[in-house]
Amino acid sequence: MAPSEEVIGISGSNSTAPAPARRPGGRSARVRERVLDAVRVQLVEHGYDELTVDAVAARAGVHRTTVYRRWRDVGGLLADVLDAAGDDGWRPRDTGDLAGDLTALNQEVYAALTERPSVTAALIAASFRSAEAADALRRFWDDRYARCEAVVQRAVRRGETPAGTDARALLVAATAPLYHELVLLRTPPDPRLPGRAARAAAGAASAGAFTEPPAGGA
Amino acid sequence: MAPSEEVIGISGSNSTAPAPARRPGGRSARVRERVLDAVRVQLVEHGYDELTVDAVAARAGVHRTTVYRRWRDVGGLLADVLDAAGDDGWRPRDTGDLAGDLTALNQEVYAALTERPSVTAALIAASFRSAEAADALRRFWDDRYARCEAVVQRAVRRGETPAGTDARALLVAATAPLYHELVLLRTPPDPRLPGRAARAAAGAASAGAFTEPPAGGA
DNA sequence: TCCTTAACGCGACAACAGTTGCGTTATCAT
DNA sequence: ATGATAACGCAACTGTTGTCGCGTTAAGGA
Numbered sequence: 487m488a489p490s491e492e493v494i495g496i497s498g499s500n501s502t503a504p505a506p507a508r509r510p511g512g513r514s515a516r517v518r519e520r521v522l523d524a525v526r527v528q529l530v531e532h533g534y535d536e537l538t539v540d541a542v543a544a545r546a547g548v549h550r551t552t553v554y555r556r557w558r559d560v561g562g563l564l565a566d567v568l569d570a571a572g573d574d575g576w577r578p579r580d581t582g583d584l585a586g587d588l589t590a591l592n593q594e595v596y597a598a599l600t601e602r603p604s605v606t607a608a609l610i611a612a613s614f615r616s617a618e619a620a621d622a623l624r625r626f627w628d629d630r631y632a633r634c635e636a637v638v639q640r641a642v643r644r645g646e647t648p649a650g651t652d653a654r655a656l657l658v659a660a661t662a663p664l665y666h667e668l669v670l671l672r673t674p675p676d677p678r679l680p681g682r683a684a685r686a687a688a689g690a691a692s693a694g695a696f697t698e699p700p701a702g703g704a
Numbered sequence: 705m706a707p708s709e710e711v712i713g714i715s716g717s718n719s720t721a722p723a724p725a726r727r728p729g730g731r732s733a734r735v736r737e738r739v740l741d742a743v744r745v746q747l748v749e750h751g752y753d754e755l756t757v758d759a760v761a762a763r764a765g766v767h768r769t770t771v772y773r774r775w776r777d778v779g780g781l782l783a784d785v786l787d788a789a790g791d792d793g794w795r796p797r798d799t800g801d802l803a804g805d806l807t808a809l810n811q812e813v814y815a816a817l818t819e820r821p822s823v824t825a826a827l828i829a830a831s832f833r834s835a836e837a838a839d840a841l842r843r844f845w846d847d848r849y850a851r852c853e854a855v856v857q858r859a860v861r862r863g864e865t866p867a868g869t870d871a872r873a874l875l876v877a878a879t880a881p882l883y884h885e886l887v888l889l890r891t892p893p894d895p896r897l898p899g900r901a902a903r904a905a906a907g908a909a910s911a912g913a914f915t916e917p918p919a920g921g922a
Numbered sequence: 923t924c925c926t927t928a929a930c931g932c933g934a935c936a937a938c939a940g941t942t943g944c945g946t947t948a949t950c951a952t
Numbered sequence: 953a954t955g956a957t958a959a960c961g962c963a964a965c966t967g968t969t970g971t972c973g974c975g976t977t978a979a980g981g982a
Binding site: 551 | 938939940941942947948949950
Binding site: 610611613614615620624627655658659661662663665666667669670671672682683685686687689690693695696 | 828829831832833838842845873876877879880881883884885887888889890900901903904905907908911913914
């Protein structure tokens with residue numbers, strides 16, 4: 487769906503299917519830009535419930551069928567928006583200690599989940615309706631967690647947490663309570679939540695709770 | 705919507721509202737039973753994607769409009785199923801120590817989230833489409849967390865965790881990673897996950913991570 | 923038993939989602 | 953510049969979702 491560059495390097499030999507010769511530039515690029523902008527604006531102004539293909543097409547000044555053919559449904563639109571947004575140069579802050587780093591991270595998550603309307607919450611909701619959006623969201627989060635491994639590496643270097651700490655398990659333990667309370671349980675926001683969850687995870691990490699047994703079976 | 709009692713304060717002889725005189729028994733009860741059964745069977749056999757009002761009505765041998773009038777949409781159906789299922793006499797197991805209790809609890813959550821198709825996952829998905837289902841799910845979880853407070857009380861009594869421990873925060877810390885990995889991130893199931901998350905939360909709790917400061921500033 | 927009316931069945935309808943065929947535009951290679 | 957055709961616009965079509973009016977059935981009080 488997304489305009490990924492399929493490099494079919496076989497030039498000359500024509501045994502396989504002749505590359506359909508995409509057209510990424512000019513009008514197509516303008517249409518894509520206008521449609522993705524329309525998705526973002528519609529999402530912020532009217533929320534996910536009114537994010538229909540028809541509304542996006544009308545706002546972008548493009549015909550319905552164009553959107554259906556290129557993106558298939560709302561999930562495809564959000565997946566494209568998400569992939570486009572994943573290429574920012576985001577990096578976790580360095581506050582000097584593990585609990586501080588995790589708190590800073592959690593505060594960003596908290597802000598993203600409590601803004602209204604929340605684009606993040608809309609994407610999560612969409613991931614239950616569209617496999618495409620679910621894949622895009624998983625890619626996005628994998629990328630974010632990979633970048634956050636630097637936080638754990640710094641903590642190991644400082645001696646705050648033992649070597650061999652499972653970075654992903656620690657990061658999930660720190661951030662999961664936010665998603666659980668704010669997205670699933672829909673508890674009213676509590677500003678103390680980010681710090682609490684971060685300190686609890688940091689404490690458990692320094693106690694070795696996320697360290698793998700040296701050489702387990704299999 | 706729900707049959708809320710509209711109190712029309714007409715001053716005069718008629719003090720009490722002309723209670724519409726519901727009919728909970730007989731045919732209505734039979735219809736409700738057959739429809740809710742149809743929801744459960746359809747959900748298990750064909751998953752959430754094919755859980756439409758029409759399919760449920762057809763399977764229950766009831767007319768479409770009957771379902772639309774009494775339950776309004778799929779979310780309403782699931783909310784009714786959920787409320788009916790919330791009255792079981794569920795209680796958390798008592799294994800003798802906090803980490804064991806939380807592991808046992810997490811194993812139940814793990815089993816519920818990894819069965820296929822998962823009724824729990826279907827209800828979570830529905831909560832993003834229907835406010836009614838979202839409310840029912842929140843009530844269900846509130847009830848479950850309330851019952852689990854006994855686990856924390858036992859741990860305090862044994863001296864495993866300090867008095868004043870925030871039971872809900874501890875329980876969320878223990879269970880949230882499961883929901884995060886299996887529902888949101890959709891990571892392949894790992895049987896070690898329940899125990900890991902439980903031990904990490906129990907360790908943080910005994911270190912006082914979920915204890916409120918006695919009288920913090922406003 | 924009889925009467926009122928809540929709840930259900932039925933058919934018709936409107937609104938929306940999504941598809942298809944075909945003509946038109948404009949991109950890109952030549 | 954010029955031709956082939958990818959991508960877009962347009963209109964008509966199908967299928968699903970949800971609603972409405974009205975007649976029928978049966979629950980529950982007298």
